[in-house]
Amino acid sequence: MTESATGPAAAPVDDAGGMITRSEAGTPLLSCRDLTKTFSVAGGSITAVDSVSLDFPASSVLAVVGESGSGKSTLARMLLRLMPATSGTITFRDQDVTKIKGQELRSYWSEVQAVFQDPFASFNQFFTVGSLLRRSLKLAGVEKEEGDHLIEECLGYVGLTPKEALHKFPHQMSGGQRQRVMVARALMMRPTVLLADEATSMLDASLRVNVLNVLHDLRHELGLTVLFITHDIGQACYLADRVAVMEHGVVVERGSTEEVIFAPQAEYTKRLLADVPDLRGSLKHHA
Amino acid sequence: MSHATTPPAPASAGTKDRSGLLARVTDVRSVYGGGEQDFTAVDGVSLELGEGEILGLAGESGCGKTTLGNTLAMIAAPPLYVLSGTLEIDDEVIDLSTLSPADVKRHRPYRGSTVSMLPQGAMNAISPTVRIRSLVHDVMRAHRTGVSKDEALDRARDRLKMLEMPVRVLDSYAHQLSGGMKQRVITVISTLLDPRLLIADEPTSALDVSSQRMLVEMLLAMVEQRIMSGVVFVTHDLPVLSQVSDKLAIMNAGSIVEMGPTRQLVEDPQHPYTKKLLSSVLDPTAETRERGRDRARGGAPAPAPSTEEAR
Numbered sequence: 380m381t382e383s384a385t386g387p388a389a390a391p392v393d394d395a396g397g398m399i400t401r402s403e404a405g406t407p408l409l410s411c412r413d414l415t416k417t418f419s420v421a422g423g424s425i426t427a428v429d430s431v432s433l434d435f436p437a438s439s440v441l442a443v444v445g446e447s448g449s450g451k452s453t454l455a456r457m458l459l460r461l462m463p464a465t466s467g468t469i470t471f472r473d474q475d476v477t478k479i480k481g482q483e484l485r486s487y488w489s490e491v492q493a494v495f496q497d498p499f500a501s502f503n504q505f506f507t508v509g510s511l512l513r514r515s516l517k518l519a520g521v522e523k524e525e526g527d528h529l530i531e532e533c534l535g536y537v538g539l540t541p542k543e544a545l546h547k548f549p550h551q552m553s554g555g556q557r558q559r560v561m562v563a564r565a566l567m568m569r570p571t572v573l574l575a576d577e578a579t580s581m582l583d584a585s586l587r588v589n590v591l592n593v594l595h596d597l598r599h600e601l602g603l604t605v606l607f608i609t610h611d612i613g614q615a616c617y618l619a620d621r622v623a624v625m626e627h628g629v630v631v632e633r634g635s636t637e638e639v640i641f642a643p644q645a646e647y648t649k650r651l652l653a654d655v656p657d658l659r660g661s662l663k664h665h666a
Numbered sequence: 667m668s669h670a671t672t673p674p675a676p677a678s679a680g681t682k683d684r685s686g687l688l689a690r691v692t693d694v695r696s697v698y699g700g701g702e703q704d705f706t707a708v709d710g711v712s713l714e715l716g717e718g719e720i721l722g723l724a725g726e727s728g729c730g731k732t733t734l735g736n737t738l739a740m741i742a743a744p745p746l747y748v749l750s751g752t753l754e755i756d757d758e759v760i761d762l763s764t765l766s767p768a769d770v771k772r773h774r775p776y777r778g779s780t781v782s783m784l785p786q787g788a789m790n791a792i793s794p795t796v797r798i799r800s801l802v803h804d805v806m807r808a809h810r811t812g813v814s815k816d817e818a819l820d821r822a823r824d825r826l827k828m829l830e831m832p833v834r835v836l837d838s839y840a841h842q843l844s845g846g847m848k849q850r851v852i853t854v855i856s857t858l859l860d861p862r863l864l865i866a867d868e869p870t871s872a873l874d875v876s877s878q879r880m881l882v883e884m885l886l887a888m889v890e891q892r893i894m895s896g897v898v899f900v901t902h903d904l905p906v907l908s909q910v911s912d913k914l915a916i917m918n919a920g921s922i923v924e925m926g927p928t929r930q931l932v933e934d935p936q937h938p939y940t941k942k943l944l945s946s947v948l949d950p951t952a953e954t955r956e957r958g959r960d961r962a963r964g965g966a967p968a969p970a971p972s973t974e975e976a977r
Contacts, residue, residue: 446874446875446876446877447844447846447873448844553727553728580872583726583946584726584943584947584948585942585943585946587946587948588946588948592961595961596961599962599963610874612875613905613949616950617948636955637955640955641952651875652950654876656875656882656905656906656909657905658905658944658949659933
């Protein structure tokens with residue numbers, strides 16, 4: 380199920396693994412091939428991610444959608460090298476980064492940043508937001524003056540000001556505010572690739588649009604590449620160039636956003652789309 | 667904190683003919699504080715809910731919807747104080763104000779049976795160290811002294827069967843259930859005492875679309891079967907609300923800015939804040955795709971609504 384095998388054909392291809400692949404994008408900046416993660420559990424094992432091959436061309440947004448437990452977050456953790464893969468390879472700028480360590484791994488992390496779904500678990504509760512952000516910059520070797528400027532700029536991206544965020548401890552902020560600080564922290568490092576794992580799940584609709592717009596802008600202006608993991612297909616529709624649909628650890632369909640969302644081929648994708656609540660529909664009157 | 671004088675509770679309604687009205691909420695004022703810097707979270711809200719109706723309460727974080735839910739469920743505790751407000755339900759007028767510990771005690775008989783709360787983050791409400799059956803018994807015993815374990819479990823079993831849920835969940839621990847199942851289990855437990863009114867606070871926010879759908883279908887079935895007679899469904903997720911609710915109330919900065927039948931409010935919003943809120947909804951449609959493409963090309967979207975701005 381490699382990318383090259385599928386070619387640029389517009390017609391859906393149901394490959395040997397049952398995955399439906401349509402049009403593909405250009406040369407990848409980051410890619411994975413046959414990435415697999417198996418967890419040992421009492422009495423056997425569970426394959427959370429099963430032979431996933433995906434490409435992330437520079438300046439593109441790929442959304443990975445699926446239900447809870449479909450393996451989306453495990454995939455992100457492996458791509459971020461926070462979790463070792465059971466098998467398969469990850470390539471970044473044509474270099475195999477599957478098993479890099481030490482300085483090489485730190486360099487990789489300076490370019491590939493992440494925002495995770497649980498903003499409550501993403502902060503050290505004993506430090507203020509200001510000291511956490513400044514520490515990240517210090518570790519990256521950024522001078523204080525430049526760092527302060529970056530912090531102000533990136534908090535501004537997510538609708539926060541240094542005055543309302545920096546002096547607070549994480550527990551003094553709402554879930555939405557913490558999630559916005561997490562987005563700002565990741566952007567502050569000027570990453571090439573951003574892995575956003577349900578990064579807007581705790582935000583209100585309007586703030587969510589604001590954060591998605593920031594990602595649109597950064598991609599447009601700075602060439603940011605984004606892996607956007609979500610169970611909200613509406614967000615994928617607004618932000619992504621391409622969409623991959625995961626079910627039980629397997630990518631069951633992928634293609635351009637238009638192809639996957641407006642002309643789904645896989646039964647699972649169709650079911651997922653059918654379950655999306657329609658603002659102008661009424662379940663009540665059909666129940 | 668300068669507590670305003672509690673308005674005298676209106677006399678009991680006395681008459682039963684209220685044209686299918688289940689509950690009437692009048693002039694609720696709730697503040698956070700205890701000193702000079704009181705923050706008014708709910709500012710003079712009044713609502714009406716008919717028998718068998720689901721009222722959707724929507725708004726952004728910080729608009730006061732959860733505080734209003736806590737006030738109606740009579741679980742307000744310091745630093746939240748309810749300065750005024752009444753809930754008229756079943757020919758009884760309940761003074762919602764909580765200006766002294768005696769008020770909190772006064773509300774105890776209504777909690778769980780007249781009004782029950784399905785709290786925000788309910789998925790974390792299940793103790794990881796006990797089976798669901800123990801939780802069921804604890805909840806029943808806390809509200810009805812003398813209820814035996816068998817009685818509590820029989821009731822839970824009947825309810826699960828009625829809702830076509832597997833009875834085996836009673837023998838499970840929390841970690842053995844999926845997120846969606848945990849949320850449905852906690853919904854069943856919240857309604858074991860057959861409350862007249864259920865306050866559901868963001869019950870679907872942490873769920874994926876399939877689990878969301880199962881939960882809203884279950885809530886609809888519960889209302890249909892009159893397990894409860896009405897629901898106030900609090901969320902910032904307008905598409906979910908538009909699916910499940912009969913009426914929508916849009917809340918901003920502690921007040922309700924617009925209220926009406928769901929279809930009418932969604933299709934023809936009148937208040938600028940409602941219009942902005944609706945325009946922020948991203949559903950998987952060609953229109954959303956086009957908006958995204960515009961933005962990707964560098965186009966500027968309409969400014970998003972802000973609670974702070976509205977204040």
